[in-house]
Amino acid sequence: MKKTNGFVKTQLPNQLTVLVKEAHAAPVASFWVWYRVGSRNEHLGITGSSHWVEHMLFKGTQTFPKGVAEKAIAREGGTFNGMTWYDFTTYFATLPAGRIKLALRIEADRMVNSLFDPDETAAERTVIISERQGAENNPEFLLNEELMAAAFRVHPYGTDTVGHMCDLETMTRDQLYAHYHTYYTPNNAVAVAVGDFDADAMLRLVEQHFGVIPDGPDVPPVTAVEPPQRGERRVTVEGEGNVAYLQMVFRAPTVHEPDFFALTALDAALTGASGMTFFGGGLTNKSSRLYKALVTTELAAGISGSLPPTVAPFVYSLSAVVRAGRTPAEVEEALHAELARVTAEPVTPEELAKAIKQAKAQFAYSSESVTAQALWMGFSEVFADYTWFENYIANLSAVTVEDVQRVAQKYLKQSNRTVGWYVPQSNA
Incomplete structure (x- = not known):
């Protein structure tokens, strides 16, 4: 454990990395969970899966059915969101400091208990495809997609996070759930809390909510290495x-x-x-x-x-x-x-x-x-x-x-x- 001036970095027995920092300028706190998975972990056939899985984690668990978590955060005056990129998928909530425990409950629950209901998965396919179609109406997206595919011929960085249309049309619920089960584990995650709280107390809260989650199997490595470029x-x-x-x-x-x-x-x-x-x-x-x-x-x-x-x-x-x-x-x-x-x-x-x-x-x-x-x-x-x-x-x-x-x-x-x-x- 590293501890200096209200900052703590530690790792739980299940290999979850935890960063906690006190910041007392305002009575608010922000809690994030970062997963080391993004489009760099995908291949043809499942491109866009990380982004789609991110959407599915807002579709509910048994404890927090669809829409319940968002409403609970909103009632407390907080913000709640997620995003996916090449190297990560992350979720966060910022709340009045005294209510930040709610964010920990939600994130610990959906790390392991997201439902991936078949009907919700099918409905989200329509949303994701619409998002892809909207991007295709943007010339800058079209240019960047073609350019990155040319710049990266081997590494997955050459594929946009939203994924290819053919994969969005054919990916199954089971493929998405397998992606979730593979990468959404404590040993592949970083929990971060910054705000108006006592660092030791926050660390105990993180241990209470996340420490009981078992670590997962080793995450499949990304072995692709882009070869040298030999000309314009x-x-x-x-x-x-x-x-x-x-x-x-x-x-x-x-x-x-x-x-x-x-x-x-x-x-x-x-x-x-x-x-x-x-x-x-x-x-x-x-x-x-x-x-x-x-x-x-x-x-x-x-x-x-x-x-x-x-x-x-x-x-x-x-x-x-x-x-x-x-x-x-x-x-x-x-x-x-x-x-x-x-x-x-x-x-x-x-x-x-x-x-x-x-x-x-x-x-x-x-x-x-x-x-x-x-x-x-x-x-x-x-x-x-x-x-x-x-x-x-x-x-x-x-x-x-x-x-x-x-x-x-x-x-x-x-x-x-x-x-x-x-x-x-x-x-x-």
Whole structure:
């Protein structure tokens, strides 16, 4: 057990990892359970299963039938939700601190007792398919899906979390329940509590509710390793609409490498600080290099960068909305010129200092509430450990001008990128 200043990290006998942190600024608390399962744990035939299982955990248990948990949380003035991504599925509730025990009861119960009622599963198939169809109406989704499939030919990161339509139409209730039974175990989970409580008392509550759950079998490992990229890859997507898009992704370092922080600083200089986010895109900074080169010159209507932390090596992404009357080729040419410039000429010390200052401010803002702190603590524990979150500012502050130029030269190479255009049919 690690214990310092109201923070506790421990592991129960059933191998559930537990993080507890006191935060007394307001009389609220947030409780999360993170499962180390997402689309990276899927294969063709069951793509989208993690996301679908997440939905099914809101469909009830014997103790909390469908809708009862949500109503109970709402009566206490709380919020209640879940989400799925490449590396995780997570559930959380934020409540008045004196009522947080309710969240523990709900999460411990549905870790093992979710019903997966056949009728509810069938009804949710319609919902999930509708969600997929809605995404297909978004040109940026279509482009990103094609681009990631080209960038990752072996690793499951090449498949979107929502899954392929053919799998959503054919997956069975038993396949979904098997996915749940395999991955929703204490030994594959992290419980996080942050808020206005005594850490020892909260730890006892976690032990009371989760300690009785037996650990599960060993989780199947993800053995896929993406081979080196041996040249630029390109995709073009044609579809409805009046707006063209450009997206460019580069193979990126893992979060365990110092290069990750240097590339984060480079992104802040190129597109503006985005804090630490796994959803992509952040604050568009009008003083950033790419904003000046693409938006101010009226080539693009917007530009954003994204470098999300992941378990396995992922990508650094740049996305541009092409302005009416312009083409993806024009935007790509200007973008390439700026990337060549930052590779050949180091950013100035003043530019780097400003970028890091803005990134630190965004990070502080994005981790201010107890809900956000619990999110980042749990998320960090999934792909590294909670100290990664605690040391984020220090690691970012240590980045030098030389580091930024080195990672620009190492990662922003043409042979390391995959480029995608979305071309509206009206302009094709």
